[in-house]
Amino acid sequence: MELKPAFGTALKLIRNRRGMTQEDFGVISSRTYLSSLERGLKCPTLEKVEDLAAVLNVHPLTVLAVAYTIKDSAALEALMRQVKGEYEWVFSETSRNLGEPAHR
Template identity: 55%
Template sequence: MIPKNSFPTALRTLRKSRGLSQEAFSEVSSRTYMSSLERGLKNPTLSKVDELCEVMEVHPLTLLALAYGLDAKGADKVLARVQRELAAVQDGQDA
């Protein structure tokens, strides 16, 4: 289970690491909405996550791995697990 504050923290961390202000998302979200996301008051849809990640020029899985991993090191573990699970899906399709 993902801790309640990890998506907001991951979003803020990633946004700041890209040198972006909340206003940089004005074509896809208002500053108020961004603030609400970063404070954990609202939850974005998958399509909104995709739009936000386009502004940050990262793949949506980068944001989600950071949220689930809680930091960059933990994100590596999350991505390794995803790779194993995808390989198992592929192996199941090949059988």
């Protein structure tokens, strides 16, 4: 599945699990915009992902993790191991290059 429809599916799934309607997002988005996101027609900015997650009362990474597990038909555990390894790699390389202790 492509990323935009996967994100839309994740957004709708979380919204439905919270028992929310598209109108519940009226403070940050129109129902039309939310519908276009859920149908995979539009792609939100990072700021909008953060706003949507706040209304859903979840971390923005939760929305993205659900979207990427849908997109790639991947297991969450495998995705999180990959992200954790890459995160540690980034900070170990950055710390080494800057002469600082590794960030954890």
